[in-house]
Amino acid sequence: MTLFERFAARIDDALRALQARGDLPADLDFDGGSIVVEPPRDPAHGDLSTNAAMALAKRARTNPRALAGLLATELEKLDEVAAAEVAGPGFINLRLIADVWRAELRTILCEVGRYGRAAAATGRRINVEYVSANPTGPMHMGHCRGAVVGDALASLLEWAGHEVVREYYVNDAGGQVDTLARSVHLRYREALGETVGDIPEGLYPGDYLVPVGHALASEFGDRYAQAAEVDWLPAFRTRAVAAMLDLIRADLAKLGVRHDRFTSEAEVQASGAPDRALAELRARDLAYEGVLEPPKGKAQEDWTPVSLTLFRSTAFGDDQDRPVKKADGGWTYFGADLAYHLRKLEDADELIDVWGADHAGTVRRTEAAVEALAGRPALDVKLVQMVRLLRGGEPVKMSKRSGSFVTLAEVVDEVGRDAVRFTVLTRRADAQMDFDFEKVVEASRDNPVFYVQYAHARIRSLGRKAATAGLDAGEADLSLLDAEELALVAQAAGFPRAVAGAAAAREPHRIAFFLHDLSAAFHALYNRGNDDPARRFLREDAPQATRARLELANAVGQVIRNGLAVMGVAAVEEM
RNA sequence: GCGUCCGUAGCUCAGUUGGAUAGAGCGCGAGCCUUCUAAGCUCGGGGUCGCAGGUUCGAACCCUGCCGGGCGCGCCA
Numbered sequence: 001m002t003l004f005e006r007f008a009a010r011i012d013d014a015l016r017a018l019q020a021r022g023d024l025p026a027d028l029d030f031d032g033g034s035i036v037v038e039p040p041r042d043p044a045h046g047d048l049s050t051n052a053a054m055a056l057a058k059r060a061r062t063n064p065r066a067l068a069g070l071l072a073t074e075l076e077k078l079d080e081v082a083a084a085e086v087a088g089p090g091f092i093n094l095r096l097i098a099d100v101w102r103a104e105l106r107t108i109l110c111e112v113g114r115y116g117r118a119a120a121a122t123g124r125r126i127n128v129e130y131v132s133a134n135p136t137g138p139m140h141m142g143h144c145r146g147a148v149v150g151d152a153l154a155s156l157l158e159w160a161g162h163e164v165v166r167e168y169y170v171n172d173a174g175g176q177v178d179t180l181a182r183s184v185h186l187r188y189r190e191a192l193g194e195t196v197g198d199i200p201e202g203l204y205p206g207d208y209l210v211p212v213g214h215a216l217a218s219e220f221g222d223r224y225a226q227a228a229e230v231d232w233l234p235a236f237r238t239r240a241v242a243a244m245l246d247l248i249r250a251d252l253a254k255l256g257v258r259h260d261r262f263t264s265e266a267e268v269q270a271s272g273a274p275d276r277a278l279a280e281l282r283a284r285d286l287a288y289e290g291v292l293e294p295p296k297g298k299a300q301e302d303w304t305p306v307s308l309t310l311f312r313s314t315a316f317g318d319d320q321d322r323p324v325k326k327a328d329g330g331w332t333y334f335g336a337d338l339a340y341h342l343r344k345l346e347d348a349d350e351l352i353d354v355w356g357a358d359h360a361g362t363v364r365r366t367e368a369a370v371e372a373l374a375g376r377p378a379l380d381v382k383l384v385q386m387v388r389l390l391r392g393g394e395p396v397k398m399s400k401r402s403g404s405f406v407t408l409a410e411v412v413d414e415v416g417r418d419a420v421r422f423t424v425l426t427r428r429a430d431a432q433m434d435f436d437f438e439k440v441v442e443a444s445r446d447n448p449v450f451y452v453q454y455a456h457a458r459i460r461s462l463g464r465k466a467a468t469a470g471l472d473a474g475e476a477d478l479s480l481l482d483a484e485e486l487a488l489v490a491q492a493a494g495f496p497r498a499v500a501g502a503a504a505a506r507e508p509h510r511i512a513f514f515l516h517d518l519s520a521a522f523h524a525l526y527n528r529g530n531d532d533p534a535r536r537f538l539r540e541d542a543p544q545a546t547r548a549r550l551e552l553a554n555a556v557g558q559v560i561r562n563g564l565a566v567m568g569v570a571a572v573e574e575m
Numbered sequence: 576g577c578g579u580c581c582g583u584a585g586c587u588c589a590g591u592u593g594g595a596u597a598g599a600g601c602g603c604g605a606g607c608c609u610u611c612u613a614a615g616c617u618c619g620g621g622g623u624c625g626c627a628g629g630u631u632c633g634a635a636c637c638c639u640g641c642c643g644g645g646c647g648c649g650c651c652a
Contacts, residue, residue: 088595174652295649326650333652360579361647430580432645443614446600501591527616538611
């Protein structure tokens with residue numbers, strides 16, 4: 001139980017005591033969910049603040065300040081509360097005794113890598129799908145953000161006590177993988193000695209297909225060089241997709257992103273799942289044969305109305321109904337995808353998809369389909385906005401046509417995995433982001449990656465120096481920590497709350513900002529020692545104070561490590 | 576035309592799901608500093624939270640309508 005949960009329970013007890021005494025109506029229900037216990041925005045207001053009186057006043061048929069007064073009197077009786085004050089419109093500010101923070105410091109050091117993790121008992125089973133890049137080439141920077149956000153979100157949800165499956169959907173069933181196979185066939189002929197010249201328009205030109213062509217040449221010899229497409233396409237497609245997945249897995253490994261499960265679209269289709277899903281929709285009158293309206297706001301010379309199998313997504317607020325089957329009888333991407341989501345729900349209570357913003361238009365239909373099939377809104381789609389690559393403020397040119405886009409591997413090789421991951425997580429996922437190669441590796445205060453890493457390295461350095469000087473031996477007396485130092489503990493103690501809040505909002509970037517703020521507070525305290533040697537962490541003349549401050553530093557370092565672990569960023573020992 | 580995301584200090588961005596006097600870094604101004612880790616530290620000025628209404632004890636946050644920008648909009652995946 002976190003400190004905040006503990007005090008929420010105490011407030012609940014106090015309210016019940018008031019109720020028992022007849023100061024509150026007997027039928028008043030406290031579990032509205034609107035009562036919060038949090039650190040006040042302004043530390044001068046105390047250690048904890050609650051809006052309980054304001055949230056309950058109306059239902060208790062009293063005014064907020066009167067109720068706050070009663071509640072404050074009750075809370076002041078607690079041993080851990082030094083003072084309870086009513087402020088503003090009816091806030092109750094609690095000042096805690098210093099020992100609360102000393103105890104919390106010990107808790108951090110005792111729980112080490114578990115500090116901030118919620119009890120698993122409260123968790124749900126959540127399936128998080130992310131990356132799912134088409135298996136037609138290596139990952140580029142467009143995929144990077146979704147990969148990092150999805151991976152960090154999955155970790156975050158685990159920290160918050162949920163059971164998480166990390167999922168990758170392999171789109172190996174569409175026309176694009178046929179295009180891939182044809183592109184590879186060209187490289188295969190090239191490997192056999194043919195001169196193929198420029199790669200024709202419409203095929204994938206990238207050099208990364210050259211080794212695949214070689215591999216096929218050594219496997220098949222010239223057997224398929226002049227053969228009809230029907231003879232080689234399936235085999236080439238299978239091998240090309242496998243080779244592309246190997247590339248993608250290598251890229252993911254480079255980024256430190258992992259998945260528990262790769263699910264093949266082709267297998268989903270072959271399993272009959274889409275047929276079952278469609279039958280289900282038909283049974284509920286949510287699928288029918290119909291003709292789509294011509295698209296608006298576009299030229300439509302080549303528009304030919306044709307009857308298709310449609311999902312009634314307009315019943316869920318979509319602009320138009322959406323086809324699940326193509327005119328040729330094959331499944332659309334959407335048709336297979338809704339079956340896939342149904343399948344994910346077999347072992348999950350909730351689904352999260354992390355998609356690029358270019359798929360924004362398909363969110364509603366997919367959420368609608370899941371709601372229709374699951375009987376409840378079980379899917380939450382998180383959109384990740386575009387990344388603009390810059391170098392020294394100048395946009396990096398990307399030519400997709402020649403296949404020479406900036407790959408994920410290039411970026412990780414240049415700036416490092418940790419810098420990529422941390423930087424991506426310093427921006428809300430749903431806002432556009434600039435990624436500047438120069439700024440990301442800058443060793444300065446305005447680079448949060450450096451700033452947080454440096455705080456951790458500094459703390460580790462303190463430990464090493466203390467050990468060398470023999471200052472770290474013996475029990476630490478935490479009563480030697482003063483109010484300013486305990487304020488840093490209080491800030492570090494916000495971590496479990498930050499994890500819970502970030503997980504509930506599904507916003508992993510909040511952890512990055514929490515760590516930046518905590519690091520800033522640590523650096524500030526550390527820098528005080530420059531002006532006042534008595535405030536230094538390491539003092540040869542005061543081994544007792546040194547030991548207490550080392551415990552403080554270690555606790556902060558532990559929280560930074562835990563936060564970085566959520567983000568999948570390494571905590572460095574020295575810089 | 577429609578959908579969706581965004582609009583907060585000169586710049587880049589946070590804002591704890593509706594709370595108190597809206598924050599941080601950079602830049603700017605003023606001091607300090609040769610260091611327990613150095614690439615600095617401390618303090619200060621700086622705001623019509625895009626605009627206009629609405630909801631309520633209370634709105635940057637929720638609702639409606641505009642304005643501006645990004646992304647997307649046929650059976651592609």
